[in-house]
Amino acid sequence: MTHTINRWLLAAAAAYLFLLPTNWARLAHSITFGCAAVLAVAAFALAWRSETTRIPLAGPSILVPLFAWAGWSVASLAWSIDPHYSVGQLSREVMDSLLAMLVFYVAARDARSVRVLVGAALASFATFALLAVGMTLVQGTWDAGRWHYGVGPWSTWVVLVAPFMFALIAPPPAGFGGGMRLIATGLALLALVVVTARMTDNRVVWIALATAFATASLAGALRWPHTFTRTPVRWTVPLAVLLFVLSLAFADVLEERAAQVAPAGGVAASIERDPRLTLWEHIVDRIAERPWAGYGFGRRILADRLAAETGDPLLAHAHNMFASQWLQTGAVGMLLFTAFIVALALRYLRFARSRDDTLALVGVAGLSLLAGFVAKNITDDFLFRSNAKELWAMTAFLLGYGMRRERILAAGDVPTQGRMTDAKGVVRHEFRDPANRSAPSAHGNPDPTPTAGAAPATGAPPSPRPRQSESA
Numbered sequence: 254m255t256h257t258i259n260r261w262l263l264a265a266a267a268a269y270l271f272l273l274p275t276n277w278a279r280l281a282h283s284i285t286f287g288c289a290a291v292l293a294v295a296a297f298a299l300a301w302r303s304e305t306t307r308i309p310l311a312g313p314s315i316l317v318p319l320f321a322w323a324g325w326s327v328a329s330l331a332w333s334i335d336p337h338y339s340v341g342q343l344s345r346e347v348m349d350s351l352l353a354m355l356v357f358y359v360a361a362r363d364a365r366s367v368r369v370l371v372g373a374a375l376a377s378f379a380t381f382a383l384l385a386v387g388m389t390l391v392q393g394t395w396d397a398g399r400w401h402y403g404v405g406p407w408s409t410w411v412v413l414v415a416p417f418m419f420a421l422i423a424p425p426p427a428g429f430g431g432g433m434r435l436i437a438t439g440l441a442l443l444a445l446v447v448v449t450a451r452m453t454d455n456r457v458v459w460i461a462l463a464t465a466f467a468t469a470s471l472a473g474a475l476r477w478p479h480t481f482t483r484t485p486v487r488w489t490v491p492l493a494v495l496l497f498v499l500s501l502a503f504a505d506v507l508e509e510r511a512a513q514v515a516p517a518g519g520v521a522a523s524i525e526r527d528p529r530l531t532l533w534e535h536i537v538d539r540i541a542e543r544p545w546a547g548y549g550f551g552r553r554i555l556a557d558r559l560a561a562e563t564g565d566p567l568l569a570h571a572h573n574m575f576a577s578q579w580l581q582t583g584a585v586g587m588l589l590f591t592a593f594i595v596a597l598a599l600r601y602l603r604f605a606r607s608r609d610d611t612l613a614l615v616g617v618a619g620l621s622l623l624a625g626f627v628a629k630n631i632t633d634d635f636l637f638r639s640n641a642k643e644l645w646a647m648t649a650f651l652l653g654y655g656m657r658r659e660r661i662l663a664a665g666d667v668p669t670q671g672r673m674t675d676a677k678g679v680v681r682h683e684f685r686d687p688a689n690r691s692a693p694s695a696h697g698n699p700d701p702t703p704t705a706g707a708a709p710a711t712g713a714p715p716s717p718r719p720r721q722s723e724s725a
Contacts, residue, residue: 255306258296259362265289266360266374273639274381274410276402288352288597293356300359304405308359309656310585315596322346322589326550329582331551342551345638350645357646358653364426364611372429374647375442378414381407385452390671394450402639404453409635411450412461413643416469416621418442419614427611427654428562429460443495451502454697455631459503463496465625496536532568535559536576540596547583552637554581574630597648598623604655609668615655622647 269285310316326347333339361367381401389395401407415587421439422431429435450458470492474642479683508520539548539555548554556569571577579587601623602618626644630636662668707716 255296255634258299262289262292262296262356262360263362263366263369263443265292266356266646267369269356270370270643271373271380271644272378272404273643274377274407275400276398276639277400285461286349286356289356289360290352292358296568297355297359297594308362308653309660311358311600311652311656315593315652316670318589318592318596322586322593323351324421325586325589326534328587329547329550332546333551333554335549335551335554338554339549339551340667346552346636346641347550350641353642354649357649361650361653362657364654365629367427367650368420368429369651371417374414374417375421378410379442379445382449385449386574388446389452393626397453402646405633406638406640408450408453408455408458409640410627411446411453412458412465412621412625412629412645413640413647415446415465415625416618417647418446419469421616421619423614424610447498447502451506453511456503456676457629458709459499459506460520461625461629463499463619464628466492466495466499468624469617469621472605472620476613476617494539508574526569528563528565529572531562532559532565532572533576535562536571536573540576543583544579545583545585547579547581550581552577552581552634572633574627574634574636594623594627596672597652600652600655603687604659606669607662607668609658609662610656612658612662614653614654615658619648619651619655622651 265288268287269282272282272285297308302306306581327343328345330336330339357370361370385395385397385407388400396405397407418439420428420444421435422428424430446462450462460603536559539558552570559595560566560569571580575587575591578590598620599617601616604612605614605620607613622644635641
């Protein structure tokens with residue numbers, strides 16, 4: 254019964270994640286989310302009955318700031334200037350988000366489940382990116398509000414999904430194992446990232462993508478220094494080419510925006526005339542009026558007032574994730590939210606520093622995810638509806654699998670170090686002492702040079718058969 258529930262939970266969670274980036278099929282959204290929530294609660298309760306099957310919790314360092322932030326947000330109803338609006342926002346942005354975290358935390362029960370969820374996210378991105386490109390080719394324009402919520406939510410989704418492209422070349426159990434087909438798939442997805450991000454005309458998306466990829470590369474180089482020093486070109490050249498392409502796209506967007514806003518003044522003048530600079534002055538004034546408690550939960554709690562003051566209906570919220578939290582729930586709420594984000598980053602850092610390569614890959618992905626999202630929301634606030642659910646879902650399944658992996662290692666499983674396995678957990682290459690270059694590999698050949706996803710492990714013992722929780 255438990256196995257059946259877990260299978261259906263994974264299917265419902267993957268379907269919900271696939272549908273999150275689109276405003277089409279709202280009924281399917283609700284059905285998949287409702288089914289996943291019921292199944293997650295059932296799976297969690299059944300697993301909790303036995304100590305051997307109990308799902309490990311994330312721990313007080315994460316749960317305390319999370320529930321403190323959620324609780325303070327709910328408490329803001331007592332002083333909200335628009336309680337009716339705040340109630341609706343709390344239901345969608347806090348309660349539903351907490352439930353989404355539970356769903357994906359429980360669903361990520363093993364490496365295969367993580368691959369299914371990552372695959373669902375990448376398939377969703379590819380499907381709706383191709384739809385956007387197709388609309389542009391057929392109709393001559395892309396109506397982003399029809400299928401993709403709008404250019405802002407889509408550009409944020411692009412940043413969120415980007416770190417998971419590394420899973421295509423990462424070794425199992427957490428990754429898909431690479432190979433020419435998967436590398437080609439990754440390059441195609443990367444092309445769709447660049448093309449559809451450019452279609453949004455968003456400037457900060459390029460900074461956020463560069464932040465996400467640079468974070469992943471830097472964390473990987475620090476975690477696997479031997480691989481980096483032995484094959485630096487394989488690390489630095491692809492990253493340099495990617496950052497070069499992103500910088501060209503960023504410059505192109507800046508020039509196009511400058512031609513629209515300040516044809517005579519150029520890029521510098523267009524930045525100086527950015528209406529958000531005026532908006533942030535008003536935000537500072539409004540925060541100063543209620544610095545500790547804020548105005549009540551809800552991103553647009555001061556929408557009418559801000560739009561009237563700035564004369565622009567698009568400037569109806571803070572356009573900065575942290576300033577938005579401060580405006581809504583005061584300094585207390587902003588600090589609690591920041592503490593939660595920092596706690597997540599520290600946990601992913603702990604994963605990344607693990608001797609286990611699989612857990613380290615999870616940590617690198619988590620750090621890249623958070624870095625990209627924070628960079629994207631320095632000049633906006635898309636911790637809202639679909640983008641918020643996407644962030645919390647991805648965070649939860651990385652965290653859920655990471656905690657399970659730590660428990661397996663604590664129980665005595667041998668860390669994956671310097672080995673590559675196929676999707677069934679069978680070792681294809683086992684990297685031995687780098688000093689002994691003549692040592693045979695699993696195929697009887699001299700040890701190959703490990704890729705970025707696998708570091709050499711001097712003196713590592715042979716890896717045992719994967720446990721059931723790590724099987725394919």
